[in-house]
Structures are given as structure tokens and as C-alpha cells.
Amino acid sequence: MSTLHTVNKSPFEKNSLEACLRLAAKGNTVLFFEDGVYGAMKGTAVADKIKSAMNNLTFCALGPDLKARGIDALAGHAGAIAAGHQQCVQGGQRRDA
Amino acid sequence: MSTLHTVNKSPFEKNSLEACLRLAAKGNTVLFFEDGVYGAMKGTAVADKIKSAMNNLTFCALGPDLKARGIDALAGHAGAIAAGHQQCVQGGQRRDA
Amino acid sequence: MSSIKKFLFINRRAPYGTVYAWESLEVVLIGAAFDQQVNLAFVDDGVFQIVKGQDTSQLSTKNFSPTYSALGDYGVTNLYVEKESLDLRGLTANDLLPLKYEDENDNYAEKDSIQVVSAAALAKILEEQDVLLNF
Amino acid sequence: MSSIKKFLFINRRAPYGTVYAWESLEVVLIGAAFDQQVNLAFVDDGVFQIVKGQDTSQLSTKNFSPTYSALGDYGVTNLYVEKESLDLRGLTANDLLPLKYEDENDNYAEKDSIQVVSAAALAKILEEQDVLLNF
Amino acid sequence: MKLGIQVSEGPYTHQASLSALNYVKAAVEAGHEIFRVFFYHDGVNNGTRFTTPPQDDRNIVNSWSKLAKDHNIDLVVCVAAAQRRGIVDAGEQKRNGKDGNNIAEGFRISGLGQLIEACIQCDRMVVFGD
Amino acid sequence: MKLGIQVSEGPYTHQASLSALNYVKAAVEAGHEIFRVFFYHDGVNNGTRFTTPPQDDRNIVNSWSKLAKDHNIDLVVCVAAAQRRGIVDAGEQKRNGKDGNNIAEGFRISGLGQLIEACIQCDRMVVFGD
Numbered sequence: 001m002s003t004l005h006t007v008n009k010s011p012f013e014k015n016s017l018e019a020c021l022r023l024a025a026k027g028n029t030v031l032f033f034e035d036g037v038y039g040a041m042k043g044t045a046v047a048d049k050i051k052s053a054m055n056n057l058t059f060c061a062l063g064p065d066l067k068a069r070g071i072d073a074l075a076g077h078a079g080a081i082a083a084g085h086q087q088c089v090q091g092g093q094r095r096d097a
Numbered sequence: 098m099s100t101l102h103t104v105n106k107s108p109f110e111k112n113s114l115e116a117c118l119r120l121a122a123k124g125n126t127v128l129f130f131e132d133g134v135y136g137a138m139k140g141t142a143v144a145d146k147i148k149s150a151m152n153n154l155t156f157c158a159l160g161p162d163l164k165a166r167g168i169d170a171l172a173g174h175a176g177a178i179a180a181g182h183q184q185c186v187q188g189g190q191r192r193d194a
Numbered sequence: 195m196s197s198i199k200k201f202l203f204i205n206r207r208a209p210y211g212t213v214y215a216w217e218s219l220e221v222v223l224i225g226a227a228f229d230q231q232v233n234l235a236f237v238d239d240g241v242f243q244i245v246k247g248q249d250t251s252q253l254s255t256k257n258f259s260p261t262y263s264a265l266g267d268y269g270v271t272n273l274y275v276e277k278e279s280l281d282l283r284g285l286t287a288n289d290l291l292p293l294k295y296e297d298e299n300d301n302y303a304e305k306d307s308i309q310v311v312s313a314a315a316l317a318k319i320l321e322e323q324d325v326l327l328n329f
Numbered sequence: 330m331s332s333i334k335k336f337l338f339i340n341r342r343a344p345y346g347t348v349y350a351w352e353s354l355e356v357v358l359i360g361a362a363f364d365q366q367v368n369l370a371f372v373d374d375g376v377f378q379i380v381k382g383q384d385t386s387q388l389s390t391k392n393f394s395p396t397y398s399a400l401g402d403y404g405v406t407n408l409y410v411e412k413e414s415l416d417l418r419g420l421t422a423n424d425l426l427p428l429k430y431e432d433e434n435d436n437y438a439e440k441d442s443i444q445v446v447s448a449a450a451l452a453k454i455l456e457e458q459d460v461l462l463n464f
Numbered sequence: 465m466k467l468g469i470q471v472s473e474g475p476y477t478h479q480a481s482l483s484a485l486n487y488v489k490a491a492v493e494a495g496h497e498i499f500r501v502f503f504y505h506d507g508v509n510n511g512t513r514f515t516t517p518p519q520d521d522r523n524i525v526n527s528w529s530k531l532a533k534d535h536n537i538d539l540v541v542c543v544a545a546a547q548r549r550g551i552v553d554a555g556e557q558k559r560n561g562k563d564g565n566n567i568a569e570g571f572r573i574s575g576l577g578q579l580i581e582a583c584i585q586c587d588r589m590v591v592f593g594d
Numbered sequence: 595m596k597l598g599i600q601v602s603e604g605p606y607t608h609q610a611s612l613s614a615l616n617y618v619k620a621a622v623e624a625g626h627e628i629f630r631v632f633f634y635h636d637g638v639n640n641g642t643r644f645t646t647p648p649q650d651d652r653n654i655v656n657s658w659s660k661l662a663k664d665h666n667i668d669l670v671v672c673v674a675a676a677q678r679r680g681i682v683d684a685g686e687q688k689r690n691g692k693d694g695n696n697i698a699e700g701f702r703i704s705g706l707g708q709l710i711e712a713c714i715q716c717d718r719m720v721v722f723g724d
Contacts, residue, residue: 003455003456008211008479008480008483008592009211010208010211010239010242012112012238012239012282012283013111013112013207013208013238013239014110014111014112015109015110015111015373019341019372019373022411022413022448022452023372023411023448023451023452023455024452025452025453025455025456033483034210034211034479034480034483035208035210035211035212035239035479038208038239038242038283041283041284042284043284044282044283044284045282045283045284047284063252064252064253064486065210065253067249067250067251067252067253068209068210068248068249068250068252068253068255068257069208069209069210069242069245069248070245070246070247070248070249070259071242071245072247073247074284074289100320100321105346105609105610105613106346107343107346107374107377109373109374109417109418110342110343110373110374112238116206116237116238119278119313119317120237120276120313120316120317120320121317122317122318122320122321130613131345131346131609131610131613132343132345132346132347132374132609135343135374135377135418138418138419139419140419141417141418141419142417142418142419144419160387161387161388161616162345162388164384164385164386164387164388165344165345165383165384165385165387165388165390165392166343166344166345166377166380166383167380167381167382167383167384167394168377168380169382170382171419171424197714199713199714201713210479211478211479212477212478212479213476213477213478213635214477214635214724217634217635217674217675220674220706221634221706221709221710224705224706224707224709224710225710225713227707228707228710228711228714230710230713230714253482253486254482254486254522255479255482255521255522256520256521256522325713325719327600327713327719327721328721328723332584334583334584336583345609346608346609347607347608347609348505348548348606348607348608349505349594349607352504352505352544352545355544355576356504356576356579356580359575359576359577359579359580360580360583362577363577363580363581363584365580365583365584388612388616389612389616389652390609390612390651390652391650391651391652460583460589462470462583462589462591463591463593474604474636474639474679475678475679476678476679477635477636505607506604506607506636509604509639509679509680512679512680513680513692514680514681514682514692514694514695514696515677515678515679515680516677516678516680516686516690516692517677517678518674518677518678521678525680544648547645547646547647547648548605548606548645548646548647548648548651549604549605549606549639549642549645550639550642550643550644550645550655550696551644552644556646560646562643562644562646564644564694564695564696565644565694566644566680566694566696
């Protein structure tokens, strides 16, 4: 079963996203949820970092968390798909970085 | 009364130190305490940032917090003076960034 | 000591991920009721608190962003937003709630509560305050 | 499913500022008692947990760093420390506690528990685990 | 699939407990088995019946109790973490000489072994926390 | 100097409450007046008498109670934050229909106005928190 990394902190506040990108192996998936969904926004200081990581990793973000923060329209560089709680369970969430 | 900024988070984990450096005015003092004392270590990725900020700001770190973490010997680029709780009170702590 | 103090509430956290933004707003409203001069700053992820279009209906949590629109009625009319924090997050003033107040001293003309200021300008504003509270 | 699982406890926080490091150690000790294969990783500020010379006598809080020395007796002998995290903090292996274990399979020879590994190597180790717990 | 859940933060300061609730609800709806929810660190604060959140806000403690009752889910509060933070059931009350207890319906207090057991028994362990 | 203190985190997860304790002790020794200590956010969790920390660890709740008694310091727990988190005194117990209370000796529950008043009255307000 492929590892699913979760990031629940804003990439502008904490180092969680950076650690995740460093420790995720090729083919892994990264799920943004809670304040982590700010990592899915376009045009930010971390957007390029994620774009280049997309060669190795798949990114998705939790839809209800994006909507709550009013950034569902601002989010979504290619590949960052909004997912519901239901999809999270099926996708197989396993917190590790 | 001159403003005293306090930083209680590690500069490697959170953005507290960066915000503090951005928002402190010339002549202000910055006190590192709790996990913030890691900002007082020599030879780290943030040490240069602090050295250049020393033109405008005074830095100090809480002695008991340095000792607890075993970094009292590793700390102290010029100007980062270890202070006790007593000195904190007299120096005038005022949390703002 | 003057009986009216200048308060600056510095909001640094994103909404919903933690409760700090909401519990800060509760203090702001009480502070305003005490007839103090209450000002707000939005720095770092705090700028996300006033992003428009928040919708918590799928999260079973309260959307408190409409409360910011009521601040003008409480006499809280200075909302400083740090430009550097907006820039880092790819945001502009257009992405923020259109927060207004009616100026009693100018025939109740509607004016913007939000002022986008540089870090250097905000540092000067900090120096002018009597009480700084971070949330 | 095999009855022995590979656990990796990933320690990411500095000691004392928060309780996570200490409460992680409590789980590690219990995990070892369950006869599982228990491994530890120290990443980000987690590397500060095993810096030598900790002295909390002026802080009225318990110095739990000696407990790491006991891990070998519990069969916890793989302590992976991420090199990138050490580098960023200006630390080397010499700044860390001299954590050892006695190798039952090698005539009880004393060996180092700490292995400094690159992020890329640690990413591979993560993939080999059954259970990952972050603290 | 058999799932184990760890909740590491209290009911209001962080979103973690709410995220865990939403996740568990979705997992149950999808037909997965929730082997156990283990409350550790500040997560133990989810297990007090003394909360009175505002009328217009969510009541997270009650949501956990209801979920446990409706789907027979095992909610375990870590005893060591609970002692440090003041979550008490009848047994702990007696053991530690307290004059009352505050455990909420559907929660029980037990040891860290319950977390390790969940990790061993479950196909997947999902942690919600800071 | 007249000092006001705010504590924003609980007694064990973050160092904040311990830092505040050490600061207040040093301030009292130096002859300053502590006008009030206000517990907000998770800080309200410092005010429960139900904690039983390990024998070899600090007992932060008792340290606050003792400090309050020895130096007549006003320890105020924010009512709104306390309701969300389950800190209850006799009055709150009655008002919210709870079957017990857990407030520790020397603490009282009151409104946010007590924080603003401290900001107005004190020469300096010092905040300890996350």
C-alpha cells in the first residue's frame, strides 16, 4: 500500500510541508488538510516548490477545508484535486510526515 | 519604554523569529525563551540573519532555557547574553512579536 | 496614566485550524466595549482571517468571518494588514472582505477599515501603542 | 498479517517547549514491552531531544534525556537521525548523547544506536515500516 | 478495513478532533471498522462531560459520545496523559483521592498499551493532532 | 511596577504556564505587584483540581494555588474559554446544570472584561502562550 503523507499546518507558519517533501518517496501521495490546505494555493511563495515536487508526488487537498477558508477558487495548481472526507478514507490516509 | 519582543518558538519550526525581525523597530530588544532559545545558537541556518539584525536590535536569551536544552555552550554569537528570570522582569518583558 | 489606552491586537493565525482567531475576536469586542482605542493588525497567516468567501457549511464549525464586518459599529476602524504577508501568500486587497465603517466626523461617509501597510510602517505603529496582544 | 510489526516513531519536536517528546518516549517504552520491532527517527527539531548536556535544574522540570540511554535495554537499537536536520542546526553527531546498546548476537559487543542518515535514505526506511507515529 | 484512530489535541483549540470526527463518520459510512479511538496528549480533554460550548457552536464531546453509542466505538483516554491534565473517572477518582470525576459518556480510561494494541491489530493507524 | 499576566496554554503540553510561574515568582521577589493572572484559551486548563501529575514531575496547578495564597494573587479563568473546555466552579455548575465542578483552590471564573481591565490598570501586560 502506497504511503499517504498528510500536512495539516500552513506552509507559511510551520516547517511541516518542507519535512514532508524531504521524506516522501517517489510515487507517494500528499494530502493537505486543516491549515495545510493553504499549501494548495496558486501564486504563493511555496507554489513553485510544490510544482517541482509534482514530478515525484501526487498532491490533493481536502475540499471542506478549502471551502471553509474561502480559498477553493484560489487553490489548485495542476494536480491538486479537492477531495471529500469520503475520498480520504478510500484513498487511505496514513499520517507520517 | 523601549519595546521588548519575545520569541518562544524554534526558528527552525515556526516563523515567529522572522516576523519579529520584520516588525521590530530600531533600538528594540529581542528576548529568546522556551524553544525560542535555539535562535541563539552559533553556526545554524538562521545565525547570519540574526547577526545582520544586530545592527538595529539587541538580542538576549533566557539562561535556564538554554541550560535545560544543553545548548548554553553552543549559544552566544556576540551580543546574545544569557539572562535569568530576574533580569527578564527588570529588563521589561512585553510580548509583541 | 491616561484612562484611554491604545490597544493593538495582532492576529497571526489562520482561522479554523486553531481557535486563536475566534477567541481573539471575542477579546476585541469586549475591549471596544470598554471605550478603549482598539486597533487590529493582520500579520503572517492572520491575513487569512479576513479572506472573503469563507464557507464552513461542510465543516460543522461556525463561520465567524461576518463578525469582522461588525467591527466598524464597535468603533474599531483601523485594521492594518501587512503587505509583505499578503505578497508571500499571493493575495491582494481584492481577496479580502470589503470591511467598511461610517465616519461620524465626516457626515457618516462610508470608508475602508482596511489599510494595507508595509512591515516598516507597521513597526512604527507598534511603537505607538500602549498595549500589544498577540493571537 | 505477521504478529510482529515494524514501528517507526518519528520525533519532530524540541524537548521541554512542548510535552510531545516526553510523551512520545512513554509510548516507545510501552511499544517495546509489546515485543514489536520499535525504531526511532529524529527529524527537524526532534534532533534536539538527544543533544547532550541537558540540565533542567533551573527550570523545575524533569530532565528526561537520560531515558534515551535506557532504550538499548528495551531492544530499541535503531535510532535514525536525519543529517539534513543536524546540518541546518549546526550540529554534528559529536553534539549528541553517546547512545549505545549491547549486541546479543555479537557477544554483547557495545555498539552505537545512533545512525546519521540522509533524508533520501530515511525516506526509504519510512517505506519499509508497518506503523508510523509522529510526535 | 480495520482502522485505528489517535486524537492528540483537545476539542476546541485545534481542529484535530473535529477532523477526526469527520473522518470516523466517513469511514463508518463507507463500511470500515473503527477498532478504537485513542485519546493522547491534550486529546484526553475530549473526554470531559463538563464542557458547555456556545449554543451556536459544535459540541464535540457530545458528538464523540453519540458516535460511540450509535456505532459501538471504543473511546479510550490515556491514563498517564489524563492524570496530568485532570480527566478522571470513578476508578481514577478513588485511586487518586479526588472528590469527583468528569469523564464523559462512552469514554473509558486505560493505558498506553491500548494504543500499541490498536497499531498491531489495525490495517491502518490514522493520527489527528498538532 | 504593576504587572498583568496572561497564560494561554494548559499546564503540561506547552512550557508557557511554567514560564509564567517562574516569571511571576521572580517579579514578586523583585517587589513588583502582580495585579492579576488571566487564564485564556487552553490556559483555563491550569485551573482544575483534578490533575494528578507523576510524583517526580512538577505540579503546576498546585504551584499556582500556592503562589496565589502566599502572595494574594488574583487568578482569573475566562468564563467563555472555560465553558468550551470544561472548567467549572460552583456558580457555573448551577448555571449550566452540571453534576460537579473541578475548579482549583485560588482560581475564580469571570469574564473577558477582567483581561481588558488588567491591560488598562497595569503598567505592563505580559503574555505567555503558544
